[in-house]
Amino acid sequence: MNDGLITLDFPSIPSSPMAPKDVPARVKGLHPIETLSSKQDLMVVLPSEDLVREFKVDPSLVCGLAFRGLIVTAQGTKSDFVSRCFYPELQVDEDPVTGSAHCQLAPYWGRKLGKEKLVGRQLSQRGGTVYCEVKQDRVFLSGKTVKYLQGTIVI
Numbered sequence: 001m002n003d004g005l006i007t008l009d010f011p012s013i014p015s016s017p018m019a020p021k022d023v024p025a026r027v028k029g030l031h032p033i034e035t036l037s038s039k040q041d042l043m044v045v046l047p048s049e050d051l052v053r054e055f056k057v058d059p060s061l062v063c064g065l066a067f068r069g070l071i072v073t074a075q076g077t078k079s080d081f082v083s084r085c086f087y088p089e090l091q092v093d094e095d096p097v098t099g100s101a102h103c104q105l106a107p108y109w110g111r112k113l114g115k116e117k118l119v120g121r122q123l124s125q126r127g128g129t130v131y132c133e134v135k136q137d138r139v140f141l142s143g144k145t146v147k148y149l150q151g152t153i154v155i
Contacts, residue, residue, distance in 0.1 A: 005131065007142040012134065013038050013104040026061050030072075038104050041085075042067040046074045049082045053123050059088040071101045073109075079129070080118040081109040097128030103139045106132035 015036040023035045027044060034045040042065055046052055052074045062070045069087035076082045083105055085098040095101075102120055109118055110132075120130045131142040 004144055005142040006145045007140050008099065010099065010103045010139050010141060012107045012137045012139050013040065013100070015043055015104050015108055024065060027065075027070075030055075036108065037067065040068045041071050041101065041104060042069070043071040043073060043104060043108070046072060049074050049077050049123075052082050052084055055084060057084075057086045057088075057094065059086075059093065062086050062088050069095075069101075071098075071104065073105055075109075075112075076119075076121055079121040080113055080115065081105060082121045082123050084123050094124050096124045096126040097122045097130065097143070099130075099141055102130050102132055102141050106134050106139045106141075110134040 015038040018035045018037050027035060027042065030044055030046065032044045033047055036043045036045070046055070052072050055072050057070070068090065069085060071083055071085050073081055073083040083101060085095045085101045086093065087095060105120055106118055109120070110116060116134050118132045120132055122128050122130065128143060133140040
C-alpha cells in the first residue's frame, strides 16, 4: 500500500471484437462503436462518457445473454475511460466498482490509447476510481481503501 492506495495483481482478461452478425440484436440498439467479448463478459464501447453515465439498463437486455454480465464503457473526459457494469443474473443489478471488469477494460483502453498506466472511473451511483497498470499478461489495479478488518488465517 502506498499513498493510501492498495494494489492488487490480476491476470489480464483478453477480449475480442465481435463480428456484427454475432452481436445480439438487443445490444445493437445501443449503437456501440465496438462490441467485444471475453470468456465472461460482453463489453460495449459507446461514443461518449455522457452516454455511459445516462445509460439505463433493462435487466432483460442482459439476462439471457451468453455472458456473465454487461460492461458499458467509453473514453473519459477527466479519466482515460469510464464504465458501468451489470450482472443481474448474479443478483447484482449494477456493481459499484468492478475489479474483474477492469482486468478487461485496462488492456482494451491501454491498446486504444497507447498507454500502460490508465485511470478508470466507474460511474455507478457509488462510483470509484481505479488506477490501472498493464504489464504483459497482468493488470495491477490500485484504489483507495478503508481497513475494516485484520486477522490471521491458519491453514
